[in-house]
Amino acid sequence: xxxxxxxxxxxxxxxxxxxxxxxxxxxxxxxxxxxxxxxxxxxxxxxxxxxxxxxxxxxxxxxxxxxxxxxxxxxxxxxxxxxxxxxxxxxxxxxxxxxxxxxxxxxxxxxxxxxxx
Amino acid sequence: xxxxxxxxxxxxxxxxxxxxxxxxxxxxxxxxxxxxxxxxxxxxxxxxxxxxxxxxxxxxxxxxxxxxxxxxxxxxxxxxxxxxxxxxxxxxxxxxxxxxxxxxxxxxxx
Numbered sequence: 001x002x003x004x005x006x007x008x009x010x011x012x013x014x015x016x017x018x019x020x021x022x023x024x025x026x027x028x029x030x031x032x033x034x035x036x037x038x039x040x041x042x043x044x045x046x047x048x049x050x051x052x053x054x055x056x057x058x059x060x061x062x063x064x065x066x067x068x069x070x071x072x073x074x075x076x077x078x079x080x081x082x083x084x085x086x087x088x089x090x091x092x093x094x095x096x097x098x099x100x101x102x103x104x105x106x107x108x109x110x111x112x113x114x115x116x117x
Numbered sequence: 118x119x120x121x122x123x124x125x126x127x128x129x130x131x132x133x134x135x136x137x138x139x140x141x142x143x144x145x146x147x148x149x150x151x152x153x154x155x156x157x158x159x160x161x162x163x164x165x166x167x168x169x170x171x172x173x174x175x176x177x178x179x180x181x182x183x184x185x186x187x188x189x190x191x192x193x194x195x196x197x198x199x200x201x202x203x204x205x206x207x208x209x210x211x212x213x214x215x216x217x218x219x220x221x222x223x224x225x226x227x
Contacts, residue, residue, distance in 0.1 A: 002163075004160075006160070034215070041222075042219075042220075043206065043217045043218065043219050043220050044161075044206075044217050046215070093160050093161065095161075100168070102147070102149075102168060102169075103149035103168045103210060103211075104149075104210060104213070105151070105163065105166065105210075106151075106163075106208075106210070106215060107163065108153070108160040108161040108162070108163075109160050110159050110160040111158075111159060111160040113158075
């Protein structure tokens, strides 16, 4: 149980185009999903927190107009990188939260590697 | 604020060696603690967890005990395999915040 999928797993796009990445919780509903960015050999950097039915909360320094997040349903959140540039090339990972009695767990997708040429 | 400190890697071991990856934390309240593993080119997988003091999480031969007195959650495995080569992240959740350690890369040689 608690499987999170991402699509696509890798994408190459030209500078100036937009790319959409989907994150799905396959066997559970997630009111909260997270989007992370990971640079080579580094830890995960939280970009935004996505809540179903409301606007995403972006971390400081993350451009909300560039990284559009939509949490359309309890099983789907999307990240759209608009007008992508080479510096946006990275590994993007989503995760979905499951609330427990006194804590919560996060389950991560397999990641999407974006390369902007 | 809350923080997680992991031992720096990379850690290189021979197959069947004993593994310890240290993790200490600072937190207010009563955080939950997790170890996640990331294999090359993949996302993070939940390895084990502990939600309160003295809890021991275990999975696939790995274990870690939530020590409140030393604010630690060290990861151990008695006999590592080549397939354990990966990056391991110590993670704290509390107050609906998730704090990641920097990650420790483990190489296991045959």
